[in-house]
Amino acid sequence: MRSAENVAIMGETLAIDVITIFPRMLDGFLNESMLKRAVKQDAVRFRTIDLRDFTHDVHRTTDDKPYGGGPGMLMKPEPLFEAVESIRTPGSRVVLMTPQGRPFRQSIAVELAKEKHLIFVCGHYEGVDERIRLHLATDEISIGDYVLTNGALPAAVVIDAVVRLLPNVLGGDGSTIEESFSSGRLEYPQYTRPSDYRGMKVPDVLMSGNHVEIARWRREQAVARTMERRPDLLEQKE
Numbered sequence: 001m002r003s004a005e006n007v008a009i010m011g012e013t014l015a016i017d018v019i020t021i022f023p024r025m026l027d028g029f030l031n032e033s034m035l036k037r038a039v040k041q042d043a044v045r046f047r048t049i050d051l052r053d054f055t056h057d058v059h060r061t062t063d064d065k066p067y068g069g070g071p072g073m074l075m076k077p078e079p080l081f082e083a084v085e086s087i088r089t090p091g092s093r094v095v096l097m098t099p100q101g102r103p104f105r106q107s108i109a110v111e112l113a114k115e116k117h118l119i120f121v122c123g124h125y126e127g128v129d130e131r132i133r134l135h136l137a138t139d140e141i142s143i144g145d146y147v148l149t150n151g152a153l154p155a156a157v158v159i160d161a162v163v164r165l166l167p168n169v170l171g172g173d174g175s176t177i178e179e180s181f182s183s184g185r186l187e188y189p190q191y192t193r194p195s196d197y198r199g200m201k202v203p204d205v206l207m208s209g210n211h212v213e214i215a216r217w218r219r220e221q222a223v224a225r226t227m228e229r230r231p232d233l234l235e236q237k238e
């Protein structure tokens with residue numbers, strides 16, 4: 001069964017480019033685990049692009065002082081514009097990672113997993129020159145209401161959430177269908193062997209073999225858990 005949530009076009013390779021001044025922060029991450037397997041399967045291809053390759057001075061400068069004064073340094077427009085323009089195609093989504101962006105959620109991961117080319121722009125220092133936001137980015141995404149030192153980790157979070165939705169990356173076992181957020185609620189509780197661990201027992205219904213009852217129990221548990229922990233999800237669904 002294929003979920004409506006898992007709809008990337010079969011057979012297409014998603015191209016992901018990350019522009020950063022810290023490419024090594026991502027190299028290990030993009031070469032491990034599920035992401036490594038996704039590359040082998042041609043579901044995705046990654047490139048990390050060192051922003052300093054698009055500077056024109058001996059110091060390879062990517063930042064400058066803000067006009068009007070104030071603390072810290074801002075990322076200059078020239079290297080970022082040139083880096084994006086060197087790889088952008090008409091269908092590319094240029095995603096600026098910023099704490100001021102659209103709060104990241106599963107529905108945005110689903111949306112991005114349908115694309116062919118994603119370019120992630122990672123800020124650093126005090127952030128980026130406003131013209132990058134206004135005239136270069138097609139999207140702005142925040143991974144939460146807190147501030148990190150640079151955009152590499154935020155980009156990694158979004159990439160992980162997107163790539164695991166691509167067809168067959170998780171082995172086609174349907175694990176993205178029922179998990180938290182894909183149906184507007186949290187996932188039901190899960191157990192594995194042993195059935196009795198130090199007196200902590202697995203609920204009888206899960207070992208009953210009655211799949212109708214198991215499905216009902218899981219539905220009820222998912223709703224109860226969502227009401228208790230994240231009632232806002234149920235309200236959004238309604």
Ligand SMILES: C[S@@+](CC[C@H](N)C(=O)[O-])C[C@H]1O[C@@H](n2cnc3c(N)ncnc32)[C@H](O)[C@@H]1O
Binds near residue numbers: 128147151
């Ligand atoms: C120190 S932050 C800049 C924060 C900026 N001065 C502000 O107040 O909005 C440096 C960079 O880290 C990244 N970043 C930090 N926190 C983030 C978050 N919550 N979501 C997405 N990106 C974030 C962005 O790329 C940002 O340009």
